[in-house]
Amino acid sequence: MRPPFAHPFQLGDPPSRNDEDADLAVKTRPRTQRPPLYKVLLLNDDFTPMEFVVQVLERIFGMTHAQAIEIMLTVHRKGVAVVGVFSHEIAETKVAQVMELARRQQHPLQCTMEKE
Ligand code: TYC
Numbered sequence: 001m002r003p004p005f006a007h008p009f010q011l012g013d014p015p016s017r018n019d020e021d022a023d024l025a026v027k028t029r030p031r032t033q034r035p036p037l038y039k040v041l042l043l044n045d046d047f048t049p050m051e052f053v054v055q056v057l058e059r060i061f062g063m064t065h066a067q068a069i070e071i072m073l074t075v076h077r078k079g080v081a082v083v084g085v086f087s088h089e090i091a092e093t094k095v096a097q098v099m100e101l102a103r104r105q106q107h108p109l110q111c112t113m114e115k116e
Helices: 049-060 063-077 088-104
Strands: 038-043 080-086 109-116
Touching: 038 049, 038 063, 038 088, 049 063, 049 080, 049 088, 063 080, 080 088, 088 109
Parallel strands: none
Antiparallel strands: 038 080, 038 109
């Protein structure tokens, strides 16, 4: 006669179909989080001297003189150009630096940022 409370499983029994986790293949997709990037835009106006804009692009955005002239002329001809793409904090700092240099010299130069 079988003992009333015998352990129901024996070593070597196949995995139980009643165990809800048994043999479930759960795939987790690795999600790599990337911080959003922001374009810094320089806007044209009729008054800010070209040489001042070139200096700003060299100083704040680390451009060579040749690069700075090229971008300044793009803004002058097209009205706006992207001068760099940065994290939110860096973009915010660059915009503030450009606006402060322009304010000190009383130039109406405008610099903004927008999410990429
Ligand atoms: N349009 C200006 C001028 O003719 C030059 C200029 C270029 C101003 C780029 C702003 O973002 C600017 N003096």
